Amino acid sequence: MKFFIDTANIDEIKEANSMGMVDGVTTNPSLIAKEGRPFEDIIKDICAEVDGPISAEVISTEAKSMIEEGKKLAAIHKNIVIKIPMIPDGMIATRALSSEGIPVNVTLVFSPLQALVAAKAGAAYVSPFVGRLDDLANEGMLLIEQMVTIYNNYAFDTEVLVASVRNPLHVLEAAMMGADVATIPFGVIKKMMGHPLTDKGLAAFLADYEKSKK
């Protein structure tokens, strides 16, 4: 399973990358806005740090402008993946960019039929937002199960990129279901490493080492 990190913060990306946890990066306009720096500077810094797919999102909502914006973003670096919203114009842009060899991540996906449509349009990645579904008392992980089944049934190359991950259980369930990628906030990546028995065991080993020196 690939781990992408869901942040535009370069310090978080560097730290997670030094642990081998970063196969790629996803950003969105809200994550970029938190950084208080120009969009293009942030994307260039991320591309310099991580050798993997880096999602950069368009802000246009009309197909022609999305395609133009996508081409400009793709010219920044060879690893850029264009993030396109799951709207009808977005499918036109997805098909056009994909057919020119520019990979697309279709975002804001909340139903299995949206996921099927995005795959048919040629998306390299499709991002189902599990946390936002959970927030509305819809079971986010059910969507992952449905997407994995549909893509396997028809041998789509499109990768399931689990997004809006809020806790380690989302990652565990996504891994059990065979999702290709989870994009994970740094805080959740750190939680995934922890266990109270690890801390307790380490404290005991260190205490015993001190005793053995006497």
Ligand code: E4P
């Ligand atoms: C990533 O591609 C998505 O934009 C992100 O995971 C959304 O997360 P949120 O629902 O926590 O904002």
